[in-house]
Amino acid sequence: MTDVYLALALVGVMMPSLIIHEIAHAWTADFFGDPTARRAGRITLNPLKHMDPIGTVVLPVALALVAPFVIGFAKPVPVVPTNLRRPRLHSLLVALAGPGSNFALAAAAMLVFQIVRPEREAVLWYVLALTAVVNVVLGLFNMLPIPP
Structure with missing residues (x-):
């Protein structure tokens, strides 16, 4: 897979x-009685409601092209x-x-991945592997006790 892909x-x-x-945070807060996120329109799959232009687009794209790692953030x-x-x-x-x-x-x-068992060079193999790795890293990183 080339660097651009x-x-x-x-x-x-x-x-x-x-x-x-971010939707998980919003839905959970709403479920437990805080309507703030719902009133702000944050319980939605509309990416525009969650995207921070720098943290969700510019930073991840720039790092993906020039760095060995990628980070990003949403609102x-x-x-x-x-x-x-x-x-x-x-x-x-x-x-x-x-x-x-x-x-x-x-x-x-x-x-x-286990059900489909895609071929090693198939695009699906890369997408599923990336999805698993990226989400484990995001989950672990977000559990670090770093204030917002």
Whole structure:
């Protein structure tokens, strides 16, 4: 796979992964009583609601072309902990929802990989492998205790 195709594949995997990650935070906060994200229109698959122009497009594309790694970020979901029914517990669950969605996406990619068993050089092989690796890395990175 050439560098340009790899860069496109990385961005093509990262963008939806970041968006689903943010939707997981938004949905979980709404489920536990904080309507802030819903009112801001963040419980949607519309990428424009979640994209940060620099963090979701420019940075990942630039790094994919020139660096041995890719990072990116989406707009953080607004959460008001005092709106949650049990603020301490539900804040923790809202925080874990994003990485949990990444681990679920990685598991789904690995499951499809096991069921379909694509040829080693097939595009599907690369896409599934990238989906699994990118989402495990995103999930682990987002569990680091780094403040926003």
